[in-house]
Amino acid sequence: MTANREIDDILQRAADGGRITPEEALLLYTEAPFHALGEAADTIRRRRYPDNIVTYLIDRNINYTNVCVTACKFCAFFRAPKHKDGWSHPMEEILRRCGEAIDLGATQVMLQGGHHPEYGVEYYESLFSGVKQAYPQLKIHSIGPSEILHMAKVDGVSIEEAILRIKAAGLDSIAGAGAEMLPQRPRKAIAPLKESGERWIEVMTIAHRNGLSSTATMMMGTGETHAERIEHIRMIRDCQDLAVANGYQDTAVEAALEVGGFRAFIPWTYQPENNHLKGRTQATTMEYLRFIAVSRLFFDNIAHLQASWLTTGKDVGQLALHLGVDDLGSIMLEENVISSAGARHRSNLHELIWMIRTADRIPAWRDTLYNHLAVHRTEADDPTDDRVVSHFSSIAMPGKKQLPLVDAK
Numbered sequence: 001m002t003a004n005r006e007i008d009d010i011l012q013r014a015a016d017g018g019r020i021t022p023e024e025a026l027l028l029y030t031e032a033p034f035h036a037l038g039e040a041a042d043t044i045r046r047r048r049y050p051d052n053i054v055t056y057l058i059d060r061n062i063n064y065t066n067v068c069v070t071a072c073k074f075c076a077f078f079r080a081p082k083h084k085d086g087w088s089h090p091m092e093e094i095l096r097r098c099g100e101a102i103d104l105g106a107t108q109v110m111l112q113g114g115h116h117p118e119y120g121v122e123y124y125e126s127l128f129s130g131v132k133q134a135y136p137q138l139k140i141h142s143i144g145p146s147e148i149l150h151m152a153k154v155d156g157v158s159i160e161e162a163i164l165r166i167k168a169a170g171l172d173s174i175a176g177a178g179a180e181m182l183p184q185r186p187r188k189a190i191a192p193l194k195e196s197g198e199r200w201i202e203v204m205t206i207a208h209r210n211g212l213s214s215t216a217t218m219m220m221g222t223g224e225t226h227a228e229r230i231e232h233i234r235m236i237r238d239c240q241d242l243a244v245a246n247g248y249q250d251t252a253v254e255a256a257l258e259v260g261g262f263r264a265f266i267p268w269t270y271q272p273e274n275n276h277l278k279g280r281t282q283a284t285t286m287e288y289l290r291f292i293a294v295s296r297l298f299f300d301n302i303a304h305l306q307a308s309w310l311t312t313g314k315d316v317g318q319l320a321l322h323l324g325v326d327d328l329g330s331i332m333l334e335e336n337v338i339s340s341a342g343a344r345h346r347s348n349l350h351e352l353i354w355m356i357r358t359a360d361r362i363p364a365w366r367d368t369l370y371n372h373l374a375v376h377r378t379e380a381d382d383p384t385d386d387r388v389v390s391h392f393s394s395i396a397m398p399g400k401k402q403l404p405l406v407d408a409k
């Protein structure tokens, strides 16, 4: 109970599984006492996941190019076409990294890159089909609406044709990057050349309609208002309402797991190094944690909520497990985009499992669709591979020292 009857009623309704309005979400975000907010969000997690399991994933983010024509102000990863530090990896290098990832237990790869002026649908078809042919067991959870719009524009085809072709080539799931902030004012301020938020939603809707499910992300802390953060999740919830109402699930498995449309929501915090936007407006830890809880209360139609230990730090990631989060995301065998902008937090398989267990949750290794691959009920069930650790930028930048992903020792 809090001192405010209106807030109590909203928290209770949300905790009971009822829907809250964007205005109510904003009130909770700005006014609700922290502990009451967290308790209500965790009530939802416990009802959704009474087994008390919190999942993690082993995957690798592999970048095919850093060349990009979109020049987002917050991005420290891209280089303009013809820049001396621009690069593209050949297929053999991408496949080598996939093979290395599989050796370390990865079940998924996230192929990410810039909007290269010459990369149309055909490039992505050969990228996805090349990976699928070499490693059919790997799920390809990659790219976002921005890349789909870019490739469709390069080749002069419709969004739907681009989606159908890359799905047929092997794309299993859209990663939902490029959402950043969907409302127009903050989006224009940080990514003036990117598609509008409405267009991002439109591409996701077409993908969901064609049986390609996704996750949804949000980058907070670039100067947006509290109300704009809530508007971002309002746009995603409305899009998911369409997916649920129309049964846009690809398979019986997806329908059973409630993972058609958006399977998960993943907010993370802006990193201010090496870009044109720089610092000063980053989200605080409390803003992030409060938003995590509000997201769990607001998204009555999205199954999973993921904490971002990469950008917020491992302590904050672990705290988020008490605010409605049921997934700690990936160990990230390789990550070069967010780490280029300053994210320094690294982890390893043992530590990720320890973070979940010491939060009084049961750790489980999952796949892309959140099927449990192994449940570590006791330490005797824990994996023993010491090689499964996070690696950042140094290994992906040609011209810099190349560190081997797997330690030779």
Ligand code: SF4
Pocket (backbone or CB within 6 Å): 068, 069, 070, 071, 072, 075, 076, 077, 078, 113, 114, 115, 146
């Ligand atoms: S965020 Fe993506 S689209 Fe924007 S500049 Fe970076 S690589 Fe390009």
